[in-house]
Structure formats: C-alpha cells, structure tokens
Amino acid sequence: MRTVLILNPHAGHNQRRPGLRQQLREFAASCAGGAVVEVTEGPGHARELARGAVQAGAEVVAAVGGDGTMNEVAQGLLGAPAALALVPCGSGNGLALHLRIPRSLAGALRLAANPAAAVREIDSGEVAGLPFFNAMGIGLDAEISRRFNGLARRGLSAYLRVGWGAWRERRPVHCTLEVGAERRVLAALLVSVLNSDQYGNHARVAPGAQVDDGRLDLVAVTASGALSVARLLPGLLLDPLGSAPGVLRRSAGRFVLARPAPGPLHTDGEVHAGPARLEVVIRPRSLRVLVPGVPRRIAAPIDQAARSFALLIP
Secondary structure, three states, X not given: OOEEEEEOOOOHHHHHOOOHHHHHHHHHHOOOOOEEEEEOOOOOHHHHHHHHHHHOOOOEEEEEEOHHHHHHHHHHHOOOOOXXXXXEOOOOEHHHHHOOOOOOHHHHHHHHHOOOOEEEXXXXXXXXXXXXXXXXXXXXXXXXXXXXXXXXXXXXXXXXXXXXXXXXXXXXXXXXEEEOOEEEEEEEOEEEEEOOOOOEOOOOOOOOOOOOOOOEEEEEEOOOOHHHHHHHHHHHOOHHHHHOOXXXXXXXXXXXXXOOOOEEEEEOOEEEEEOOEEEEEEEEEEEEEEEOOOOOOOOOOOOHHHHHHHOOOO
C-alpha cells in the first residue's frame, strides 16, 4: 500500500461536497501501488490514522481537509519516513499555499499519486507540547480562531465577519518576550510565531520566512488603533509589513512568551488552553512533504488511470 488518504468530512469545503468520499475511493482504486481512504470520526482521529498508516508501511499519507486536519495528520508523521501530501479543502490553507500545492482537488490528488513527486523536509514548531506546522499565536488571531471554529459554515466571508467582531471587542495581550539575550515587555494586538510566510489566503505576515531554514518568525502587532492597523493592511500582500511601524519581527529557533496568567493559544487555527509561560521551539527538518517541483530521482511515470480520473474531478 503506497498511499493513505485521510478525509475529514467536516472540514472547510468538504461539508458542501457530499460525493467527495466516493470520489476519493474511486480515485484510490485507480492509483498504482495501492491506496485506501480513511475517514475521521472526531478530534484527534486523523493523528491516530496517520500513525496507523505509518505502521502499515504507507509511503504517502494525504490530509484531505483544512489546517486542523493538516496539523493532526502531520503530527502522526513527525520523524517518520512517510511523506505528507496536502489536499487543501479548508478556509486558510496557509502551509499549502506557501508550498505552492495545487488548490484544485484534481491537482492536489495528482501530486499525491505521483511517485516521482519531489519531497521537501520542512521544520515544525512546538509550544506547550503542541506541534504546529504553519503558525501559532495568542491574542486577536486566537480569538478569531475560537469564534470561527464554532461556525457551522465557514469560508473567507465568514472569517472576515468573525474577525470584525473580534476586532471590535479586542483587548491587548500583555506579555514579556524573551529571544536570545533580548527581553521586551509587549502590549500587543496579537503575537504570532510562524513557520511559513502566511496565515492563509495569501495574507503574508512574515514575508521571506521559509519552512526549512531552521528558524521560526515571530510577528507582534503592537499597533492597536483602527487607523494605525489600517495602515498595516497593505503589508499583508506586500513585503513592507515586517518593517512597518507598530510591528515587531524577530527570527530565531526559540522564543519565550510569559503572560500574567494562563490563557488561550492557537496552533494552526485550533484553539487550546495554554499556560502562562509559553516556550516556542523549532524542530528542524522533522516532516517530509510532497511538493511540486523537479523530482530528485528518476521514477516511474504517473499511473495513467489515476491521472485520467483526477482530470474529471472538479
């Protein structure tokens, strides 16, 4: 068995695709080397399915869902020889966009089924014992994630609506940042630590960040007024955000965020109760991911049946 497709039927756009499960099973049946579809039944199940796939000898384990599904499947693959394939079906898809994974279902499945696909070893982060692969944060982004995850229907418009509500009720995050020999007291709108350059939807809050450089990028927005924050918005699409007034940016392999009391944090959009003292560390080259690009070795061509079927999927 070469490939295991792990489907979260409740993630992102998957809820609006009632035939997706059958499509994936038909696709798996057409793949050379063998493939199966596993369906998650609740929180944490994707991680266990991924671990089981590794034990069964799978070479590729695909996460068919959003950032939360990606996080769980990736946790099950940390340090394993199997590679993660991303089939992005969520609202943000930050890591997938950073890695230039095809956004279409057909394109992402073709990549997952391609035995000649390139493999990239990427870093991961960890905070309070929780792995993350794209971003973690405290403050406004954690509150937006909390509200967003409670919605029955998601999407960019829904994210903007809950973001506006959280913005109107915003409260600054008070914490002490320690990075190397530097110690700084912050009152920030949000503090995020990213592995990639973006949250998702091409909102690049850490321009230039790379997922395999052995470093994490911290971005703290200390501006809190409506006008000052509005001036930062163009930087979400352009590189000047990192040097804009009201933004603190640091790059390192370890950060400590000390808060007055325990509080929420998010890892890849999933919200958790966290301790007052948060140590954020890098785990270099800990995850193998399939990415588009020139293959590192000559391999057999893509199975023609799998290719033909993928072209029929919208």
